Amino acid sequence: MKVSGYSGLVGRPAGALASAAVLVALTALCGCTVRPPDAADGKGNDSPVHVGLPHSRTPGRTPDDKPGRTPAQTPAPTPSVVETTPPHIVFTRGDSGTGVRELQARLRQAAWLFDGPTGTYDDLTAQAVKGFQGKRGLPQTGETDAVTWQRLxxxxxxxxxxxxxxMGGQPAAAPDPRCLTGRVLCISKTSRTLRWMIDGRTVSTMSVRFGAQYTPTREGVFQIYWKSRHHVSTLYHSPMPYAMFFSGGQAVHYSYDFAARGYAGGSHGCVNVRDEAAVSALFAQVRNGDKVVVYW
Structure with a gap:
């Protein structure tokens, strides 16, 4: 006996045929992969037959999954490497200007710098920055990057x-009109600077400080009347190297105290210079009889 469509089930009882038909129908509804009983490919291997609804997909698989791979088998994406950009450098060795001067003033406030401000990013400034960075767990580069600057x-x-x-270094004030002719030590109390001028041309400029409240530096027009390279004050017994006297005991001269303490101190009426090289060069050029103008 042969049943159409089931050539492999010859001689099977009718009940078995009915059971097989029901199984195939249920399986088709479930979308499973089955094979009819005893079906063989002639080589002794079972040959699965996929019986499913049109356009169906295996449960749990997304359209992008590759055949034969379940979601659990999909490898995790490789994490991307995060590159960190070093902070922007605000100031570094060799820089100069008002920004560096502010940096040095702030380092002095934080008790990391005891010299300056000079306006030049030197080794002392770099060491102060490095100490500040190390205390706060920042990379100790000695360079003032954006993170260090914001913290400061x-x-x-x-x-x-x-x-x-x-410590001086401010811009010099405009010269007084009395300084525009001849050889003149043009000294401004407002900007605390001295201009060495010849016929209206500025030859050199240096920072100076003046007398204290009870020993003020006199203002007016004077002349250099005496120069003393290794002078020592007979009144205060303090050294006054490169002294150029212009009014009584008041002179322009180098000051060790000004070099060490800046404007934290004051003179007994003299015009102090903190830059020894600058005042040395000035001393060599100035002559007795040259004019001195002290003004606000």
Whole structure:
């Protein structure tokens, strides 16, 4: 007996045929892969037959899954490498200007720098920055990057003019009209600077400080009347190297105290210079009889 469509089930009882038909129908509804009983490919291997609904997909598989791979077998994506950009460098060795002067003034406030401000990013400044960075767990580069600068800004206040120019270096004031002719030591109390001028041309400029409250430096027009290279004050017994006297005991001269303390101190009426090389060069050029103008 042969049943159409089931050539492999010859001689099977009708009940078995019915059971097989029901199984195939249920399996088709479930979308499973089955084979009819005893079906063979002639080589002794079972040959699965996929019986499923049109356009169906295996449960749990997304359209992008490759055949034969379950979601659990999909390898995790390789994490991307995160590259960190070094902080922007604000100031570094060799820089100069008002920004560096502010940095030095703020480092002085934080007690990491005891020299300056000079306006030049030197080795002392780099060492101070490195110490500040190390104390706060920042990379100790000695360079002032954006992170270091912002941290310093939060810890300090904006320095005033006195703090910025504690050791001198402020721009010189415009020369007094009386300084525009001849050979003149043109000294401004406002900017605390001395211009050495010849016929209206500025030859050199240097920072100076003046007398204290009770020993003020006199203002007016004077003349150099005596020069003394290794002078020592007979009144105060203090050294006054490169002294150029212009009014009584008042002179322009180099000051060790000014070099060490800046404007934290004052003179007994003299015009102090902190740059020894500059005042040495000035001493060599100035002659007795040259004019001195002290003005506000």
């Amino acid at each position: 800004l939060r810890m300090t206040h904006e320095p005033g003019k006195w703090e910025l120019y504690l």
